[in-house]
Amino acid sequence: MKIKIYTALLILVSSASQAQTLLTENFDTFPVTWTKTNQSQPVGTSNWQQGNVSSFGGGFNGGATSYTAVNYNSVASGMSGTISNWLISPIVSLKDGDVIKFYTRAGANFSSTPDRLELRLSTVGSSTINPSTGSSDLGSFTYLAVSVNPLLAPNVYPVTWTEYTYTVGSLPDATDCKLAFRYFVTNGGPTGANGNAIWVDALTVNRVLSTDTFFKSNFSVFPNPTSNVLNITNNSDSAINNIQVTDINGRIVKEVKINTNQINISELNAGVYLLKISTDNGTGTTKIVKS
Structure with a gap:
C-alpha cells in the first residue's frame, strides 16, 4: 500500500510544469550584445537594423520600430546575387526540451517576392566561428533549426506576424550555444528576382521545468x-x-x-x-x- 501511495505522489508532483525564460529579445532597441555580419555576394551596404516606422505597422509586441529588419540591399546596388545576412545572439545555455520561439513577417503587405529566413544554432559557445568568407560559409552554425519558406516560393512568406517554434533536441546536457537568424535568398538583391524585406520580433527561449524542479530552485522547507x-x-x-x-x-x-x-x-x-x-x-x- 505504501508503494502505491508514493508512486501516485511522484506522478502528481511530476505531471505539472513551469517555464524558465533563458533569453528574451523584443528588439525595442537594437541589441548591442548581438553580432551582425553581411556575407552576401556581391556584398551591399545594408544590414540588420532597428525597425523603421512604416505604413505596415510596428512590432509584434507594439511600438512602431520595435522589431529588427533586413532587406534586399544586402547585395550591392544595381546587382543581383546571393543574400546571406546574419544576426547572431550572445551565448545561451540550451538542452533537450528547451523551446525557441520567434515571430516574423514580410516587410510589406504582400509576399509575391520570395523571401527566406533561417534560424541556425552553433553548439560550441565561446568557440563559435562566425561566417566570414562569403554567402556559402556557415561558420559554426551548421545546425538548421527553422527555415521559413525553405523552397523560396512566392506568396509563402507571411505578411502578418507569425509564430515559429523549435524544440531543442540532441543536447542531453546543458550546452553553451549561439542562435543566428540568417536572411538567405538566392538570386536576390536590387536587380534579382527574389528578396524584398523581412522583419523579426519577440524572440524567447524557454525551459520547461517540473514543479518540483521549480520548487527546489526557489524554496526550501524545514x-x-x-x-x-x-x-x-x-x-x-x-x-x-x-x-x-x-x-x-x-x-x-x-x-x-x-x-x-x-x-x-x-x-x-x-x-x-x-x-x-x-x-x-x-x-x-x-x-x-x-x-
Missing part, C-alpha cells in the same frame, strides 16, 4: 517531517501568493492566501502531503511529511 509548523525559505525574487497542502488524492486540506514564511499543519493527520507554493513567476510543488 523541518520536514514536522508535527506542527513548517517553515518556508523563499529564495525567489517574487512574493508568495498562495500556499496549498493537498493529500495524495489531490484534495486541498490546507490553504493560506497570504505572503508568509510559515504554515501550521498540526491539525492534519499523520501522513504524506504535497505542498504547493504559487508566485507570479511560477508554481512549485514538493513532498512534505506530517509526523
Whole structure:
C-alpha cells in the first residue's frame, strides 16, 4: 500500500510544469550584445537594423520600430546575387526540451517576392566561428533549426506576424550555444528576382521545468517531517501568493492566501502531503511529511 501511495505522489508532483525564460529579445532597441555580419555576394551596404516606422505597422509586441529588419540591399546596388545576412545572439545555455520561439513577417503587405529566413544554432559557445568568407560559409552554425519558406516560393512568406517554434533536441546536457537568424535568398538583391524585406520580433527561449524542479530552485522547507509548523525559505525574487497542502488524492486540506514564511499543519493527520507554493513567476510543488 505504501508503494502505491508514493508512486501516485511522484506522478502528481511530476505531471505539472513551469517555464524558465533563458533569453528574451523584443528588439525595442537594437541589441548591442548581438553580432551582425553581411556575407552576401556581391556584398551591399545594408544590414540588420532597428525597425523603421512604416505604413505596415510596428512590432509584434507594439511600438512602431520595435522589431529588427533586413532587406534586399544586402547585395550591392544595381546587382543581383546571393543574400546571406546574419544576426547572431550572445551565448545561451540550451538542452533537450528547451523551446525557441520567434515571430516574423514580410516587410510589406504582400509576399509575391520570395523571401527566406533561417534560424541556425552553433553548439560550441565561446568557440563559435562566425561566417566570414562569403554567402556559402556557415561558420559554426551548421545546425538548421527553422527555415521559413525553405523552397523560396512566392506568396509563402507571411505578411502578418507569425509564430515559429523549435524544440531543442540532441543536447542531453546543458550546452553553451549561439542562435543566428540568417536572411538567405538566392538570386536576390536590387536587380534579382527574389528578396524584398523581412522583419523579426519577440524572440524567447524557454525551459520547461517540473514543479518540483521549480520548487527546489526557489524554496526550501524545514523541518520536514514536522508535527506542527513548517517553515518556508523563499529564495525567489517574487512574493508568495498562495500556499496549498493537498493529500495524495489531490484534495486541498490546507490553504493560506497570504505572503508568509510559515504554515501550521498540526491539525492534519499523520501522513504524506504535497505542498504547493504559487508566485507570479511560477508554481512549485514538493513532498512534505506530517509526523
